[in-house]
Amino acid sequence: MTTARTQPDQREIDGIRKIVDAISEAFTAKIVGQRDLRESLLIGLLTGGHILLESVPGLAKTTAAKVLAESIHGRFHRIQCTPDLLPSDIVGTQIYDSATNSFVTQLGPVHANILLLDEINRSSAKTQSAMLEAMEERQTTIAGQVHRIADPFLVVATQNPVDQEGTYPLSEAQTDRFLLKEIVRYPSPEQEVEVMSRIDAGIYDTDHPSTPVVSLDDVLRAQQVVRHVHMDRALMLYASQLVDLTRHPANALPKQIAHLVEYGASPRATIAFCKAARAKAVLSGRAHVLPEDIADLAHRVLRHRLILGFEASSAHVTPEVVIDAVLRAVRVR
Template structure:
């Protein structure tokens, strides 16, 4: 839109609220007066056995304990990382320097007994430095394949926007197909496989903007905020006690089999047809259509969410339900993770960017327009 922010329509000008309302909220944008109760979306029989739910909760608590031992605060980040791990997706972390992006990624990796690789992205980083290459052996006269660091269970791409477009494209096949192609041969990536990428939004020199195709490969994008005063005080206390830089005692260990079990449980979380219809209506509304289109939305959004966005909303909602100890999805699970799933899938117009409209405002307008089942 070409109008200044103060003259934008009410739905798009309203500031985004974060974090999202919890499942216990009694009202909110997009909720009809007589909304169905959460239990109305449960299956007729148990989708996940109580024993499996208990085991899932124990795995989640172990990872949470390791996270809290390394990172102060950042609850939205913890929830995003846990949901993405359970859903089997990748996460893009964005913030100014010093907000524990790399620390949080390494904390998640340290809680899992799998392989971990950290790749520092620079402008001279080549695709072969990530996926691997073939090396000629002069003694035998043959080529041998050396796999790159991307062949790990958890891969941290630090400052991904500092790598060139050619190097960024090398991750497309790995993130989507879970494989790499080297010398005409296909090499499967480990299972589970998760990419955690970080980027700094305030520095432009020597950086390359991630294309939409690359952004869409990330299941979620989390934007970190500054800690509250009490949290920053705890950071100082930990620093003086030596717990920030000194040896860290492991809180617990999660095996790769535990992670695969957690992801299998997400597959079994029940999604009611009404919730699926709700997700479809939301995604169609981001494209300027839907049952109740947002007025003038196409003036602010050039490209809405793709079907991959619908799949991501459902998958992350299933993961969020499992994190809450439930075996079924409610509309509030969809709402709780809406920013992380959709903020990087909406391509704003130049007028919207010039007017200072944020993706979160568009998302709030969409959720306000679409009634909850």
């Protein structure tokens, strides 16, 4: 027998806000700017979804993921993806122990709370598949034995949009498994100077880790509350209509934009909208979702799920242009 969901009251939301604010303070103590990155990572943490980051090197992606792990007292692992990386390097393998004359299971770095997959598109398709299976199933199988990955579990994968030589681009089915895709921008000159000041102060030294501010149990409790945040059926329909229009762009988009879309987003996009919008509502201190929550997430939910044709590339039309047109065409009913 299943029990009905109970919408959290404002006291519960305020309690989760304290957890989120503590993590945010730990984040901003080391990371300068990057408000959107912080929000996307928090949404991923609160929903149990995974985040795809795109940026050139040197924009503190590794530091951001490490600080997040330290702030929640979680285990952090970083994997530098290369073409010769094997699936066993990710999930683990069995090694022979001569002392006991038996094989011993050695779990791979995917068994972490926060996992950074640096330049995921440099690993082979076979290794990418192993990583994404672990992300989806929350478990690994070694020599026929299943090993669960601890909760909470957040994968932060990065891609470098500049250097594409020797890479294996993620397939559409693989990118679809990421809850959000965030584009990490360059800092402003003022922010860059602040980074220099923090380097001089030793804030980024290896012997200066972030202090844990919440526990893993706090994060798990926050995830339970986020799942119960109220989302009106009309807003679910709004999210679904946004996604549906990417599949049938000729129905409402201008002709010059509609013909550039080859394939729209899958139902995973609607699921991502509903999950992420609930987390965004909590970040704003609300126990209910507003239309603005969905609209604000549109770029991050849809940009990696739209497949544009060659004409879009030649005309320098980005997915964001199409998404903006979709937002203008769909209204909440």
